[in-house]
Amino acid sequence: MFQKILIANRGEIACRVAATARRLGIRTVAVYSDTDANAKHVAACDEAVHIGGNAPRDSYLRSERILEAARATGAQAIHPGYGFLSENEEFAQACADAGIVFIGPPASAIKAMGLKAESKQLMEKAGVPLVPGYHGADQDPALLKREADRIGYPVLIKASAGGGGKGMRIVTKADEFEAALASCQREARNSFGDDAVLIERYVTRPRHIEIQVFGDTHGHCIYLFERDCSVQRRHQKVLEEAPAPGMSEARRREMGAAAVAAAKAVGYVGAGTVEFIAEPTADGDLRFFFMEMNTRLQVEHPVTEAITGLDLVEWQLRVAAGEPLPLKQDDLRIHGHAIEARICAENPEANFLPATGSLDVYRTPQAAQFERAVNVGDGAPSAPVRVDAGVREGDAISPHYDSMIAKLIVWGADRAQALARLDAALAQTHIVGLQTNVAFLRRVAASRSFAQADLDTALIERERAVLFGQPALALEVAAAGAIAHVLAHEAAGEGADPWSKRDGWRLHGAAVRRFDLEAEGTHHVVRLVRSHRGEATLTIGDRQWPFAATSRRSTQHDVTLAGRRWTLSVYAVGERIAVFAPEGSALLHTIDPIAHAADAAGEGGRLTAPMPGKVIALLAKAGDAVKKGQALAVMEAMKMEHTITAPCDGTVAELLYAVGDQVLEGEELLRLEAAA
Incomplete structure (x- = not known):
């Protein structure tokens, strides 16, 4: 086994790898960019080496700097995590050439599976089922359009070198193909440096089911069951679970065998995932087609660990050190059900626009440490709750990297219990x-x-009515929590001096205290009325509720409104007051009523950047007449494209940035003169 490894990644996966290495007594080396100098993954490792600037291309994608760090620290192997260089065949080969073990498959396997078109041709020869499509090398747009017409709409355009949902477009009509192809190629070029695409029939009710495979250097290859990753937004996974609901044992064995055949076809070694598209058949079973193979550990690997009790990173390390797989296929069993939720910094109501900022408050449920979350294959029940994260309270979510904050993994004896947890x-x-x-x-x-x-x-689109535009925690409950929090903190700061008390004592009559709160952009005047007998009433507009509150801790308060009681967690950060209840949460802002009375009308005609990023396309020029909803510019941020559209009919008065420029959140990109 290795004495020291370098982890060529950041955030949650770097912390995850470090945890297993620590348990096995292996020393670890972290690498970090300027932004990540004080990051959690740096603290989680025994040593750390600075490798460059904030942008990935200046740090985590600089293979030569990472190899220099490994040589300088005496690391015998490099774990690439996922993303960045994890599926880069040149990096894997460079490690081999330098005499450093790449903890992953050989470069030849990465190359064989890295290009989707070539890998599908290889899978066809291996007898793995494929979706009808075009996987050829000729990328002439006219030919691609003819192939799409031949396959029949809807079709899916996919970047051949892609992954993670980038460089992917669904086209439902022939007249939409050219624009979708151009957008897909542009995103593929920016993300992977390769704009080649493939075209496939789009399965209309597809399930995304993937098989975890593992190979060793002794010729053994097995599968560790399946994960259902069907719940997606913008072609990226949201919830993953294992095992896949409704999967028959016969179909599980068939898909597992196909995945092993795919891995063996490229001489696979280490952890990999064979992804399939599955669709229901008339008899209630599933028909499946090979989609792609990810030649690395997946983000969602913890659900497989939860149902098997295995540490997949430990397996990676042992296989990379030349050991045989610890178990055989017949030794593996499924225990219970596990679900993973990806907690991301994003706004679902704004098409999942990524968000940046500081984690002023970051509290997670009582969770098992990693060492107690897996049981190294002893078959014991997994921990009910596990949190994998690469952040701490006070850390910032940067626009330079992925928007994921943490992974929340739950395990239950069955799916119903896992859902409740x-x-x-x-x-x-x-x-x-x-x-x-x-x-x-x-x-x-x-x-x-x-x-x-x-x-x-x-699923998300089908359930749109209940997933979007839903009210947060009831205003009166949120306001009651905010007031309870303010009163508790005022009381905690008061001494025995009666002249300093702010309890509104009156000889007779009621004491009235006003709170001006903003909720979801609306200003509300909330009044707390106390009678001379000490009874309190909360009023908002013409509604009122009998009110009482007691505090358990500085952030936890029991609030009673009209006889119903809530236990609320409340956090005040500047002018923001966040209220959390079992039923939901709400964010309030305290506002100055005098300042609020000023005219707050927005500046007309401004189109601003929704977040920090780079301008990658300008779709109109000064003087152009545009229609409401017309695309005017495209930005790239956090690995995703965001299209800026016209809010009304008008004329483009001025472009303020050029393609390639970096812009800050809120910066004006162009000016639009509204039509008369």
Whole structure:
């Protein structure tokens, strides 16, 4: 076994690898960019080496700097994590040439599976089922259009060198093909440096089911069952679970055998995932087609660990050190059910626009440490809740990297118990400082489709009515929590001096205290009225409720409104007050009523950057007449494209940035003169 390894990654996966290495007594070396100098993954390792600037291309994608760090620290092997260089055949080969073990498959396997078109041709020869499509090398747009017409719409355009949902477009009509192809190629070029695409029939109710495979250098290859990753947004996974609901044992064995055949076809070694698209058949079973192979550990590997009790990173290390696989296929068993939720900094209501900012409050449910979350194959039940994260309270989510904050993994004896634990754990996840998808994840898990395991990649769109535009925690409950928090902190700061008390004592009559709060952009005047007998009433407009509050801790308060009691967790950060309840959460802002009375009308005609990023396309020029909803510019941020559209009919007055420019959040990109 290795004495020291270098982890060529950051964030959650770097911390995850370091945890297993620590358990095995292996020393670890972290690498970090300027932004990550004080990051959690740096603290989690025994040593750390600075490798460059903030952008990935200046740090985590600089293979020569990473190899220099490995040589300088005496690391015998490099674990690439996922993303960055994990599926880079040149890096894997460079490690081999330098005499450093790459903890992953050989470069030849990465190359064989790296290009989707070539890999599908290889799978066809190996007898693995394929979706009808075009996987050829000729990339003439006219030919691609003819092939799409031949296959029949809807079709899926996919970047041949792609992954992670980037460089992918669904086309439902022939007249939409050219624009979709151009957008897909542009994103593929920016993300992978290769704009080659393939075209496939789009399966209309597809389930995304993947098989975890493992190979060693002794010729053994097995599968560790399946994961259902059908719940996706923007072609990226949201919730993953294992095993796949409704999977028959016969189909599980068939898909597992196909995945092993795919791995053996390229001489695979280490952890990999063979991804399939599955669709229901008339008899209620599943028909499946090979989609791609990810030649690395997957983000969602913890659900496989939860149902098997195995540490997949330990397996990676042992296989890379030349050991045989620890178990045989017949030794493996499924125990219970596990679900993983990806907690991301993003705004689901704005098409999942990534968010940046500081984790002013970051509280997660009581969770098992990694060492107690897996049981090294002893068959014992897994920990009910596990949190994998690469951040701490006070850390910032940077625009330079992925928007994922943490992974919340729950295990249950069956799917129903896992679902209940997922909702409870999400309710106990409190994040303040930036927008997150926590409330959205709770709604997805509670939706009819997910609860009943009616799964496919269109689930979010199908359940749109219950997933978007839903009210947060009731205003009166949120306001009551905010007031209870203010009163508790005022009381905690008061001494015995009666002249300093702020309890509004009166000789007779009632004391009235006004709170001006903003909720979801609306100003509310909330009044707390106390009678001379000490009874309190909360009023908002013409509604009122008898009110009482007591505090357990500085952030936890018991509030009673009209005889109903809530236990609320409340956090105040500047003018923001975040209120969390088992039913939901709300974010309030305290406002100055005098300042609020000023005219707050927005500046007309301004089109601003929704977040920090780079301008990658300008689709109109000064003087152009445009229609409401017309695409005017495209930005790239956090590995995703974001299209800026015209808010009304008008004329482009001025372009303020050029293609390639970096812009800050809120910066004006162009000016639009509204039509008369």
